[in-house]
Amino acid sequence: MQEQGLGMMGGxxxxxxxxxxxxxxxxxxEIANHPLYEQLLSAHxxxxxxxxxxxxxxxxxxxxxxxxQVLRSYxxxxxxxxxxxxxxxxxxxFLAQYLLxxxxxxxxxxxxxxxxxxxxxxxxxxIEHNLQALTGITLGEGSGGTMSDEEDEMAMDLTLDxxxxxxxxxxxxxxTESERSLxxxxxxxxxxxxxxxxxxxxxxxxxxxxxxxxxxxxxxDTTSVLxxxxxxxxxxxxPTEDDKxxxxxxxxxxxxxxxxxxxxxxxxxxxxxxxxxxxxxSKRKR
Numbered sequence: 001m002q003e004q005g006l007g008m009m010g011g012x013x014x015x016x017x018x019x020x021x022x023x024x025x026x027x028x029x030e031i032a033n034h035p036l037y038e039q040l041l042s043a044h045x046x047x048x049x050x051x052x053x054x055x056x057x058x059x060x061x062x063x064x065x066x067x068x069q070v071l072r073s074y075x076x077x078x079x080x081x082x083x084x085x086x087x088x089x090x091x092x093x094f095l096a097q098y099l100l101x102x103x104x105x106x107x108x109x110x111x112x113x114x115x116x117x118x119x120x121x122x123x124x125x126x127i128e129h130n131l132q133a134l135t136g137i138t139l140g141e142g143s144g145g146t147m148s149d150e151e152d153e154m155a156m157d158l159t160l161d162x163x164x165x166x167x168x169x170x171x172x173x174x175x176t177e178s179e180r181s182l183x184x185x186x187x188x189x190x191x192x193x194x195x196x197x198x199x200x201x202x203x204x205x206x207x208x209x210x211x212x213x214x215x216x217x218x219x220x221d222t223t224s225v226l227x228x229x230x231x232x233x234x235x236x237x238x239p240t241e242d243d244k245x246x247x248x249x250x251x252x253x254x255x256x257x258x259x260x261x262x263x264x265x266x267x268x269x270x271x272x273x274x275x276x277x278x279x280x281x282s283k284r285k286r
Contacts, residue, residue: 025074028074030083031091031095032071032074034091034092034095036095036099039099040095040098040099040102043099043102043106044102045060045064046102046106047102050106050109050110050113053185054185113186114186114189222252222253223261225247225250225251226247226251226258226261226262230262230265237262237265237266238262239258244258244259
């Protein structure tokens with residue numbers, strides 16, 4: 001794998017066209033001895049690990065541990081044919097740019113895996129909801145109980161791994177162990193991200209509800225003052241501006257709150273009066 005990585009990094013401008021075997025080996029030796037080599041190797045490995053199943057991650061480390069002999073052979077050739085200043089500058093520029101490309105590529109890979117996995121999870125949930133709306137049952141109700149965590153995880157893995165053949169009716173294709181391991185890794189990462197995202201959203205919604213309750217509900221002692229005024233002026237429950245100013249002073253409420261309370265109180269009174277008049281009208285018709 002190390003030699004392959006060196007080969008991928010050996011194509012910097014002005015030195016990648018019509019290279020002989022000796023020239024190609026010489027360039028790889030320069031790359032292996034470059035100050036950016038360790039960062040480039042780490043960036044390559046980071047890209048590989050994004051989509052590598054968990055059970056295969058140790059294989060990457062095993063291959064690296066066996067590649068020291070290849071690296072030593074390139075290091076031995078390092079001083080045979082030193083690069084010219086112009087070639088050295090080209091190599092420095094290329095490796096610096098290539099390192100940035102690898103870092104950007106890793107971020108794109110992570111985004112690609114997560115976005116498509118999230119879309120698959122959302123689509124699965126929509127299908128389950130549609131099934132429940134049509135049949136009145138949910139997955140796992142056939143045995144009279146809910147699905148276990150292990151069964152639920154297996155169903156999630158199969159759903160996220162759904163292929164075109166499965167969707168077109170050719171029958172389910174069971175995922176391989178590597179695919180299952182990869183989807184388990186994605187599922188765990190998504191679970192953590194979704195929990196964190198939903199937790200913050202739920203807290204925001206809860207805070208908004210409490211804020212609206214605090215803003216809309218008046219203290220009991222203030223409403224008693226307003227109700228007393230209402231009972232004293234029930235024949236004409238429309239306070240003047242002076243009355244409102246006095247109520248503001250007595251209750252400590254804002255003028256808008258007092259206006260809203262009287263509006264709602266009149267509506268409640270009208271509804272109660274209309275309901276009490278309905279039986280009287282029906283008796284008169286008889």
